Amino acid sequence: MANIAFPKHAKRLTLLTTHTYSYVIIPPTRPSHPTILLLHGFPSSCYDWRHQIRFFSTAGYGILAPDLLGYGGTSKPTDATAYKAKQMVAEIAEILDNEKIQRVHAVSHDTGSILLSRFANYYPERLLSCTFLAVPYSKPGEHFDLKAVNAMTKQLLGKERFGYLGFFVSDVAGALLDQHSESFFTLFYPQDPNIWIDHVGPHGALEEWLRADRHGEMASYITRDEQFTHQQIMTGQHAPALNWYRALVWNLNEQDEVEAGLSAKIACPVLAVFPAAIAGQFSAAANLSSDIADSLTVKHVSTPGHWLQLEARDEVNSILLEHFKEQSALGDASA
Numbered sequence: 001m002a003n004i005a006f007p008k009h010a011k012r013l014t015l016l017t018t019h020t021y022s023y024v025i026i027p028p029t030r031p032s033h034p035t036i037l038l039l040h041g042f043p044s045s046c047y048d049w050r051h052q053i054r055f056f057s058t059a060g061y062g063i064l065a066p067d068l069l070g071y072g073g074t075s076k077p078t079d080a081t082a083y084k085a086k087q088m089v090a091e092i093a094e095i096l097d098n099e100k101i102q103r104v105h106a107v108s109h110d111t112g113s114i115l116l117s118r119f120a121n122y123y124p125e126r127l128l129s130c131t132f133l134a135v136p137y138s139k140p141g142e143h144f145d146l147k148a149v150n151a152m153t154k155q156l157l158g159k160e161r162f163g164y165l166g167f168f169v170s171d172v173a174g175a176l177l178d179q180h181s182e183s184f185f186t187l188f189y190p191q192d193p194n195i196w197i198d199h200v201g202p203h204g205a206l207e208e209w210l211r212a213d214r215h216g217e218m219a220s221y222i223t224r225d226e227q228f229t230h231q232q233i234m235t236g237q238h239a240p241a242l243n244w245y246r247a248l249v250w251n252l253n254e255q256d257e258v259e260a261g262l263s264a265k266i267a268c269p270v271l272a273v274f275p276a277a278i279a280g281q282f283s284a285a286a287n288l289s290s291d292i293a294d295s296l297t298v299k300h301v302s303t304p305g306h307w308l309q310l311e312a313r314d315e316v317n318s319i320l321l322e323h324f325k326e327q328s329a330l331g332d333a334s335a
Contacts, residue, residue, distance in 0.1 A: 022073025041110020174239025
């Protein structure tokens with residue numbers, strides 16, 4: 001939540017859709033340094049970008065880090081159709097317009113990568129580059145079949161990989177996550193990412209973990225104070241954010257994207273950053289098609305966890321900084 005995480009740089013804006021967004025906004029302090037748009041995932045807020053916000057604002061870059069729809073200080077509609085990507089990317093574009101920011105380097109993580117994928121499709125002129133952390137670009141207009149995906153991963157890996165999605169779209173998920181928020185936190189921000197193989201991926205495993213109120217080992221890359229702040233932001237607020245998963249699993253975006261005839265190719269340079277591979281785990285990098293952009297760079301960090309921007313903060317910051325500098329140099333050379 002912007003006003004908790006970065007109160008000096010927090011702002012609220014009510015948009016044409018009547019949704020109010022909370023976000024961190026820090027203008028660039030160097031004229032040559034553009035603004036970085038940071039799009040978080042679940043269960044999160046702009047607070048999960050704390051290490052990047054501090055690093056890049058100190059380096060002179062501008063920052064725009066919103067609490068996305070359903071999170072933090074931003075509006076939390078209960079109707080899943082409010083979370084259709086076409087509307088949400090238009091809301092991000094409206095925030096950019098209000099802040100008089102024409103083009104950005106955009107960085108996404110987790111479900112934020114779904115939003116960045118569609119932002120790149122609907123608003124290519126607003127992007128200097130795209131970076132996807134942990135979760136890669138997804139092409140527009142594709143039908144998502146959860147049953148088929150889980151069957152495929154079970155056949156390939158021996159266990160389902162996305163069983164948790166069935167729980168997330170259920171009527172009981174929000175209440176259970178709130179009731180067992182500490183249990184959920186230790187599972188979703190784990191010290192050992194291998195814990196997801198048995199307790200997140202298989203069908204019913206996450207719900208079983210919560211109902212038993214199990215606790216995993218505290219992640220060393222998150223302090224107790226940081227955990228407290230995260231819980232202050234998310235506890236009691238999980239239910240609205242789960243609508244992002246309903247939009248995905250219920251294919252609420254498919255018709256919009258097919259009718260719009262969106263190009264699947266991203267016009268700007270793309271950087272994809274993935275965790276180190278874990279034996280027996282599904283690799284998102286394997287599903288990344290090389291034809292998504294003319295300029296595609298793929299990197300891996302040394303740590304295996306999902307939360308790259310937290311666990312491998314220094315590596316991620318260095319990779320991003322190098323990428324932004326390269327794009328700036330290329331822009332100067334073509335000017």
